[in-house]
Amino acid sequence: MKTRLGSLLALGLALGAALDLSAARKEVNLFGWSEYVPQEVLDLFKEETGITVNYETYASNEEMLSKLLGGAGDYDLVQPSEYVVESLVKAGKLAEIDFANVPNIRNINPAYLHRPHDPEQKYSVPYMVGAISIVVNTERVKEPVTGFTDVFSGRYAGRIVSLNDNRELLTWALQTLGRDFNAVTPENIAAARPLLEKWLPQVKIFDSDSPKTKLLNGDVDIGIVWPGEAAILHREDKKFACILPVEGSHVTIDSLVIPQEAPHKAEAEAFINFILRPEISVLISRAFPYTNPNSEACKLLTPEELANPASFPKGVETLPTFKAIGKAAAQVDKLITDLKSGS
Amino acid sequence: MSAPRASTDNSAGAQRAPRTIGWLLLTPLLLWLALFVVVPTAILFVYSFCQRDELGQVVFAFTPTNYARILDPVYLGILGRSLWYAALTTTLCLVIGYPVAYFIGRSPPARRSTLLLLVMIPFWISFLLRTYAWLSLLKGDGLVSALLHGMHLLAGPLDVLYSPTAVILGLVYTYLPFMILPIFTSAEKLDNSMVEAALDLGAGPVRAFTQVIIPLTRPGIFAGVLLVFVPSIGMFAVTDLMGGAKVPMIGNVIQNQFGQARDWPFGAALGISFLALFAITFWFLHDRGEARR
Numbered sequence: 001m002k003t004r005l006g007s008l009l010a011l012g013l014a015l016g017a018a019l020d021l022s023a024a025r026k027e028v029n030l031f032g033w034s035e036y037v038p039q040e041v042l043d044l045f046k047e048e049t050g051i052t053v054n055y056e057t058y059a060s061n062e063e064m065l066s067k068l069l070g071g072a073g074d075y076d077l078v079q080p081s082e083y084v085v086e087s088l089v090k091a092g093k094l095a096e097i098d099f100a101n102v103p104n105i106r107n108i109n110p111a112y113l114h115r116p117h118d119p120e121q122k123y124s125v126p127y128m129v130g131a132i133s134i135v136v137n138t139e140r141v142k143e144p145v146t147g148f149t150d151v152f153s154g155r156y157a158g159r160i161v162s163l164n165d166n167r168e169l170l171t172w173a174l175q176t177l178g179r180d181f182n183a184v185t186p187e188n189i190a191a192a193r194p195l196l197e198k199w200l201p202q203v204k205i206f207d208s209d210s211p212k213t214k215l216l217n218g219d220v221d222i223g224i225v226w227p228g229e230a231a232i233l234h235r236e237d238k239k240f241a242c243i244l245p246v247e248g249s250h251v252t253i254d255s256l257v258i259p260q261e262a263p264h265k266a267e268a269e270a271f272i273n274f275i276l277r278p279e280i281s282v283l284i285s286r287a288f289p290y291t292n293p294n295s296e297a298c299k300l301l302t303p304e305e306l307a308n309p310a311s312f313p314k315g316v317e318t319l320p321t322f323k324a325i326g327k328a329a330a331q332v333d334k335l336i337t338d339l340k341s342g343s
Numbered sequence: 344m345s346a347p348r349a350s351t352d353n354s355a356g357a358q359r360a361p362r363t364i365g366w367l368l369l370t371p372l373l374l375w376l377a378l379f380v381v382v383p384t385a386i387l388f389v390y391s392f393c394q395r396d397e398l399g400q401v402v403f404a405f406t407p408t409n410y411a412r413i414l415d416p417v418y419l420g421i422l423g424r425s426l427w428y429a430a431l432t433t434t435l436c437l438v439i440g441y442p443v444a445y446f447i448g449r450s451p452p453a454r455r456s457t458l459l460l461l462v463m464i465p466f467w468i469s470f471l472l473r474t475y476a477w478l479s480l481l482k483g484d485g486l487v488s489a490l491l492h493g494m495h496l497l498a499g500p501l502d503v504l505y506s507p508t509a510v511i512l513g514l515v516y517t518y519l520p521f522m523i524l525p526i527f528t529s530a531e532k533l534d535n536s537m538v539e540a541a542l543d544l545g546a547g548p549v550r551a552f553t554q555v556i557i558p559l560t561r562p563g564i565f566a567g568v569l570l571v572f573v574p575s576i577g578m579f580a581v582t583d584l585m586g587g588a589k590v591p592m593i594g595n596v597i598q599n600q601f602g603q604a605r606d607w608p609f610g611a612a613l614g615i616s617f618l619a620l621f622a623i624t625f626w627f628l629h630d631r632g633e634a635r636r
Contacts, residue, residue: 166604
């Protein structure tokens, strides 16, 4: 009996010590896109600062919003795209970043700062950016493809993979019509309808998770995919040509932001400053070849990496960005659902 | 416990209210049902009359518009198609599953458990994994295509994937065990002397099947139809993965409201209507089943 009591006591002490340790352990909770932050970078950060990064992932902005607004997790850092940053700022959900702790912001190309989603650059720091690309398997498609009109000319019906993203689909149609893609009005939706009615039946697969697999497998010959996926395809095999559509494009700016209630704000700022270092930022670029907004990091990339047309398309920094469309999302959802059903 | 006592207990038990010990044993189940069925459904019901704000958060202000939106031809059309796909899936599962279930039910006990195991083995592997396996089997240069080419049964590339055919195939594959297992339970209990009696009294095999075997296995058929029909209306993963997300089903529409569209109230309204539809279907089928008996 005595020994059992003794061991219980020891266990209690050990537990107490463990609890103490966890309280003292420095950590930061990062809620980021899946396949976007290399483990190597998190390890280096821990090695240097002793701060553990708990990396939780999401696959879409909407999934992230559900968890963040639902109050799940004590997130210190989140990686929303620009139109979500805009909504979060408006709703007062983000903390102002103390840029005295983030001097490395000077490494960011000014073209990506003070954009409409954060005009005073108080709440966000660009992480990676990119423009939607058209990817063509040049072994199977010999004719030149320059934009959406070529992709949906009817010649490639049943050979196309497209992002399964309602707002993107509408945007491509509005750009082809020369209209403002941020004006999601009933009039613009009506104008885009006949064009999308012609386009959607030509798509073989809608996939937002991994459209590149369908191109690699040879299921399809043309794709409209996320910028990072296009860059990976081109890196794997040069037969995949990446094209910025002539009708126009938009640049997605994924940023690091700190939620209003973040429990580890100082650590979060330290992390942002850390990944803005050129030698760290270049590691992210190598793992996930999106467009790197960090000018100093770009200087460390090889000429071949810089020549990847999906990573660094011409003029990407001057492209416009998405604005939040709020409740109009329901109209876009209905339009695409209707058109898909009709096909 | 002696056998006769147990039997008297049972006959009386049907009318008698459960004693304390009975309630105690029931408590975990009741708690589970309350926490994970009643409460979520109540939340869904409340949400379905709410609105969404710019960020997609639920605002507690009453509106009936979510239900009005369901009556839009767009969504009614999709619901109609989902019902049609589910009906087709159920029919195929029944036609394929019935002989299998009957065969397993009538086999000698030793073989029976082996066969049953074979039906259940797929459940040990994640549903998503099995669906991805279908993708690699059916893709243009996949195994099935190579096999058909080798046997000179197919000239061009195999073009099944990302079509309605693939969706039906995926649905039938996914839900077939749910048809086989309940019919098997009925077929196993089937008294062979009944079939023999029918044959002795001059019924041919067809008549014995339609007038004796089918009615005796009806509870299994009823359970199987319900277990296949109801979930296949709401399925969204198969349509997304094997159908290329081209033709939306009602399950995809609902999923979209909680994802991309961030319109939880509308999604909740769809869910509640859906639930009502299930309840009515169940009541209808059950009532008919009772009436026939």
